[in-house]
Amino acid sequence: MTRIDSADPPEANPPVRRRRSRPGPLGFVLESVRMAWRWLTRMRTALYLLGVLGVETLVATVVPQEPNVPRTVTAWRAGTEGPGETVSAFIDMIGAYDAYGSPVFLATLLLLFTSLTACLLPRTRAWWRIARSSRPPRTNHLGKQEQVARFETTAEPEEALATGRALLGRRRWRLRSPDADPGAEPQVAAEKGHVLREGGSLLFHLSFYVLLIGVVLGQLLGFSGQVGIIEGDEHSWTETQVAYWSSAPGRWWSGDDHRRFEVTLDRFDVDWHRDPAFGGQPSLFLSHVTVTHPDGSSREDTVGGNDPLVVDGMKIHQLDWGYAPRVVIEEDGQVVHDGFLTLSATEEGVWHGAAKAPAADPDIGLDLFLVPYAPTDEAGRPQITGAPWDDAPLLLFRQYVGDLRLEAAQGVNTLDLAGLVEMGNGALRPGRSVDLGEGVTVSFPELRRWVGFQVSRRPTVPLLLAGAVLVLLGLVPALYASRRRLWMTATADPSTGRTTVTVAGRAFQRPQAFAAEYEDLVRALRRELPAPADPPGPSPASENRTSDPRPPREQVVRR
Amino acid sequence: MTLAELSKLLFSPVTLLLYTTSMLAYLYAMAFTKVDRSADEAALAGNRARILGSALAVAGVAAHVAHILTRSIASGRWPRGNMFEFSSIMALTVVLGGLVILQWRMRRAEVMGFVLLGALITLGLSLLVYAEPAPLAPILDSWWRAIHVSAISLAAGIFTMGFVFNALHLLRDTAERRVAARTEAFGGSTVGAAFAGTPTDEDHDQLVDTVAERANPDPDALHDALHDDAYRLALRDALADRWLGVRFPWRIALGSIVVVTLFSLTFQRTSATLAMPLITLAIVGLAWWAVPYLPSASTLDSLAYRTIVFAFPIWTFAVITGAIWAEQSWGRYWGWDPKETSAFLTWVAYAGYLHARATRGMRGRGASWFGIVAFCVLMFTYFVVNLLITGLHSYAGL
16 A cells, blocks of 8 residues: 555644643633634634624624714614614614624634634645645455456567656646655556646635735725815815815824825816706716816816826825815804805705804894706796706795804704894895895805816725735636546456456546546546557557446435 | 617516526426436427427527617616616527526536526526616716626626536435435335335325336336336425424425515515415425436536636626726725625525535535525625615615
8 A cells, every 4th residue: 555645635623632731720621722723724613604704794784884984874773764773772682783894893804814824724735735746545355446447468578567647748648757666566646737726725815814905904004085176166275184075084094195286176077967867877987177286287177987096106086076165154244154055965866955054143044955957937937846957946944043062063054043043034146146135245256166086195005906816826726727637557367368458537527627628637547559550459448437337427426 | 669678678678587487498408318218318298398489598598689789779888887788698698608507518408407497596686686777877988887797797696506506416316315215214225215204195106107108128227117107206295294293395485475575575566576485485395396317416416616717707807806996997906885884794504514514524414504695695685785784885866
């Protein structure tokens, strides 16, 4: 019995080996750690962990996530949306509103990666051994392989085996060295696909470390911020930390990393399919911007929905847009508010915002609604429609007076009504103004648009892309490469002076593809070896066990 | 008739009818191909039915492709914009995959009937989310979209085939195991096992009839045929066994009604809610009738594995291209949006299936259950997340 040098990859579920444990409490601890490690390294455990990850992801799909949709989460907590307050409290308790930041999720990831590491270390070592010096195993059961063929040749046995070896070598099979087994009956043993399949699987799993490193480094080094810029605004926006409406700098991102370029939005093109069949579906969003670098050079460019602009390594994405009416409030001839408001869309197709004039005495606040398309009907009254295009804009507002309470945190587009008293309301077309009495006039000189940009720097995106490519590069051979082995013997028959060559093969995957490859190999071998002049008896037996009348092998080995 | 109307007509009824008749022909072929192995194969009714089924399936594919082309001309873009178009392409993938891979490459035409059934169900679901051809939102106007959506629909179609095989494997495996247990109990007699459960006169008559029909005088062949038929009867009978006082098909039906009702709630169509349990019952009955004619359980298992192994890298690629497109379009490669999350969940589920296949003690039935769960996750990703959970993939606003 020869030793099998080219061992199969380690078992997915290694048997738990019992070792004699050290006595005492230390021994108990060591034994526990060892058992935990053993448990963690089993494939079955990895499966369970994948299942846990799946369940957590499922929960996070169904439950709204606070980092994504904070408003929905607030509504769920208040009980106005979703399953109600009791369930919401339970969701909060298990931390499912931020599932991907929860300790449970991070612990699952940690365990999964530990399990992966524990599984990959011995496998990588074994693979390295096979890849460096593989010794395909001999077989003592030549006749019992899936594919067996016999034929006769007039060549000497050594010559036949050498021909076979050369043929297999040309076809890139790994061969067992003929000197490996002194004294044993000469046999050609070859294998193919082991290194590729296992290597692919290893590459696939190892590339998850690349992805992990890419994500973590990206979190630390990256930056992303949001800002709204008004169309045609003469004041350009400068890329600095304070200029953003909101930003998420990574821990290793410093204020010096800002690029300090300036951006102006020259024009924002937006259009819709006006055919009522398509319900005002948008057809175009395009920002025309001018970017001025700190050195004074500037260029004009566009930012589109799928077409971000890269400036000094920072990507500018166009993510949001809205109408920006200019609202002027005058009190006793004194201008107390003059500026563009960045209105936000509501579900009804009306745009909402607020104008705040703390300079007035007392404070004046306007709660505003813009109807983009409100054409005047025959009676001279505006018709409110849900159409998004601004062919006949109408600005509706309610006036409040009192204390705006700006010292407390509040949204740009909402008023804190606690300190305010409603005074009256009005409606304005562009270019008009209205006198609200007590010396207060409100005017609506023009309507523009604003665009919400995201400016971000994600330095690890190329690394992540490389990781993703590695995942695919590993996955394909891991799933499609098939491991197969081949053996060949040659015995001389002294009575006829001929040599009987036996070729046997076995595929661990894709037996049908191997059958074709095997037939081709045997045919090539027979072509290269001199055939006897008159084949005695019936035609040489090329026996294919898969075409055996007996039931296929897979049925026999069923549990 | 406008182009859009022609396109709709080509889809329903033309494509649907062609696929349905093709499915029936394939099912007929499955049941009657193996009547007599010694006779001239081409002359058998079963083989003629298979050729008819293939012809109808090819005609169905042609009509389907014509529908997609006319629809794209009508809307002036490639049909990858909404759920109906996605489902339609997914079903086309199922039929094409079945014809090319299963029938042409693997020579496994006997399960084609069920593959077409899977395609028909996908198409039926697509009708529930039917939308007239419309222009595309500008945010969807990207090369990555074409690649991402194509890969997703391709993978989803092949996964659907995999699900069909997994389900058939579990069914056939259950039947085979029970027959094996009974045969054991009857001292190795399959004929005994065939009548172990409920030996009705009808069953017996059928067995005698099929044996008597044979004009082959060879006693060995007769014995073989008798054995085959007894095994088939035993398989079907084993599935009709009582379990906890409920007959097995009823158990499947009850479970299916629960699942299907959930599905119907997702679509919120009353007609669907009423029709679906009936359709499910019909499918369960069909599966029960077909179980003796299916390939062996291990063959079905291997077919399921090979299909899923084919689709998994495509799905992986699709998720990666999705991330690339998200980076280009939304300014981040991964944002835990419900759709991204559930696509990842589907990936994890199918990775679980592949790992289960490689884990000792989970091969076979365990792995198949993983495959079934993974497909449910895929359907959840597709329908529930799209229709009930709002995220960026709902394409509302910019």
